[in-house]
Amino acid sequence: TARTTVTTEEPKSESGGLVLIKNPHLDTMEEDILYHLDLGTRTHNLPAMFGDIKFVCVGGSPNRMKAFAQFMHKELGLEGSGEDLADICAGTDRYAMYRTGPVLSISHGMGIPSISIMLHELIKLLHHAKCRDVTIIRIGTSGGLGIEAGSVVITDTAVDASFQPRFEQVVLGDVVVRSTDLDRDLAEELLACSKEVPDFPTLIGHTMCTYDFYEGQGRLDGALCSFSSEKKLEYLKRAHEAGVRNIEMESTAFAAMCGLCGLKAAVVCVALLDRLEGDQIRAPREVLREYQQRPQRLIAAFIRRRLGLHPPAGPALPSSN
Ligand SMILES: O=P(O)(O)O[C@@H]1C[C@H](O)[C@@H](CO)O1
Ligand SMILES: O=c1cc[nH]c(=O)[nH]1
Secondary structure: OOOOOOOOOOOOOOOOOOOOOOOOOHHOOOOEEEHHEEEEEOOOOOOHHOOOEEEEEEEEHHHHHHHHHHHHHHHHOOOOOOOOOOOOOOOOOOOOOOOOEEEEEEEEEOOOOHHHHHHHHHHHHHHHHHEEEEEEEEEEEEOOOOOOOOOOOOOOOOEEEOOOOOEEEEEEEEEEEEEOOOHHHHHHHHHHHHOOOOOOOOEEEEEEEEEOHHHHHHOOOOOOOOHHHHHHHHHHHHHHHHOOOOEOOOHHHHHHHHHHHEEEEEEEEEEEEEEEOOOOOOOOOHHHHHHHHHHEEEEEEEEHHOOOOOOOOOOOOOOOO
């Protein structure tokens, strides 16, 4: 078990747009194998493959991230249908990665351990590839808190299950605490872009990140539950009063790791339900599929705007994700 709590207030040094790697050991390595991505510095020319990437989008499901890359391909007006985009990480089934134009789309699986492994390797990839001025966005799903199902939440602050803006990682037996600040200007820019996709509500709020979908998010419907429905509601209402508008399972680790490495980061998640009204996700699959597309449509509008591709093209997303 962990012994001490060490609070790190590591300053964000000026990176000149480059990705900051805070690991002196990396410089001494002759080769870096990005094992879970099936990529490496000896086996792949990472600057040639990825050097011009400007937008990285991550999300839990491999199919969602493939659908997003295909959608972006069309939105950017690139040649071909985009249906044949290849999985760059096809040699491993841990994560899936697609690129189209300056956009990289990668899956991260469920929960902090899974996204954290992916981010270590992705951030090193961006560093080895000498990428500059990269914006990274998590496009996900979540449980809403006091908001209508289908609403999209842009996170201003990622908080833990005690509503604190921190991410705790056990390192050599000590608990290391890292800040979970996200880029305020980016969140406001995304909110402004949401005016271009007016058919669903978009708001800014705190996002609570938990280590579990069931007990960890105060659900009564898991295999284990040791609390009453009153206690659950009391907890969720306290979260709401603290500014939490949605709950998911990756945002604190994502915010902490990207922030320390100098990446401008945002979290944009759709709410699949209002947790003040229930625990089970009852919406039909078709409805859930359309909900999942909402953050993708918002981010497409944002990327198009950043690239000067205005006004939005607006073709429908494929029905798969
Ligand atoms: O990336 P997604 O939207 O899949 O992430 C949320 C948080 C958990 O990973 C998962 C739980 O259903 O959904
Ligand atoms: O309630 C929910 C829905 C999606 N993802 C979560 O983590 N929680």
